Amino acid sequence: MARENFQISRMHVGLAAVWRLTWRVLRMSAMRAWLVGLSVAACSALGMYVMTAPPDTANEAVRAWRISLGLSAVAALAGIIGAMIGSISARRTRFALAKSLGATGGTIFRSIMLESACIGLAGFAAGAAAGLAARCAQGLIEWSAGMGSFSGRIILADLPTCLAWLAGLSMALVLAGAFVPAISAARLTVVQAAGQED
Amino acid sequence: MTQPQAILFSSQPATVQPAVLAADLTRIFGSPPSVVHALNHLNLSVPAGKFICVVGPSGSGKTTLLNLVAGLDRPTGGTVMIDQADLAIFDDDHLARLRRTKIGYVQQAARLANRETARRNVMLPLLLGGADEESARRRADEALARVGLTDLADRKPPELSGGQVQLLAVARAIVIAPSILLLDEPTSNLDLDSSLQMALLIDEIRSQAGLTVLCATHDARLMELADSIAWLKDGSLERFADRRSVNIRSDSVSTR
Ligand SMILES: Nc1ncnc2c1ncn2[C@@H]1O[C@H](COP(=O)(O)OP(=O)(O)O)[C@@H](O)[C@H]1O
């Protein structure tokens, strides 16, 4: 009989409401957001630069770039995890506020993942643009040095695949980096999160 | 456990069911070498629609009790029942839902979103409950009007006085139209004028039919509003009495 009194509808908090909560109340500090965004942007820029390289680029150079892309992805992941762990502990009282007002663990989890995805998207876009710009600059230099036509120095044939690939990598990085910290934030109880009060 | 019979054989309506029931409630903080028994086998029954003041010295367990009733914390032992439902059977999400539909809680240190306007702060529990922007705004404005903060709706908490912040916390607690209102020392940090205003407001709110109020306080003005007073000492119920049978002025001094 106890349950009957509690037929509180399993209301789903819509994405718009989660976004509002994220942006207005839970938002991570700008410094940490930059750290996460720049980590992603660095990988995205490097990836873009490598993938638009002309076919006559030396194999060793391509291999070196690929290795550094892999390393930078690992470094970015470590940086993102570190920034997320720090940002979750800095935001404990705000999670406590949201929870004491009736935010569920799921709401907080989604809020953090949404926030990370947005930062990741911004980092991906900025990085891809920067990588392309670097490749164009190099193409211009090579063209003026008489190393062939400008369009021959930048391979854009695979641009859509390349963008999709980098977007996927960026999302994978931020979401993987945010996942465990987001779960720990979702599981915080209000009393833990608020610390001791008198 | 004789209640069902009592209902069967009684021509009168059953006695008012407790809205909040704490049975053998224990909450221990810390681990073995240094444990604190914040609540120690506490028993307390709050009938629906009543206003109970919880008094007791600092550290006697008032806040711990309110946190457990609000489902913000889990007991070490014993049970909390809200409307005859044992909170132990609820998972955390269910408790969260309970907080945004049934229980308004004004915490001891008003926790507000400082980057949000007063109106947004009041809208927050509604938005978390899935309300749309429009109706949330309308209900928030009603709640702000009720506490007298209409003119300050667009200010942010850091731009408000201590008394106004506390009123805002009350507006946020009542905006969901809770059936249980928990107040943790709502006047303790206020100057005389603000605490008078707060007492008047609480008196106005409690007149709402069916609202159960559990209020931790040291303030004699709030105790005078109560139906009953519960004294806590070292985490246990020391005394529970009808307000009319206590001399509040002297008692409140003696329990301080
Ligand atoms: N999160 C906590 N961790 C450890 N001890 C706590 C915690 N919360 C409360 N206590 C202890 O429990 C006791 C009761 O605290 P509290 O309920 O806040 O009392 P009151 O509200 O009556 O002043 C105090 O001794 C306090 O130090």
Ligand SMILES: [Mg+2]
């Ligand atoms: Mg207290």
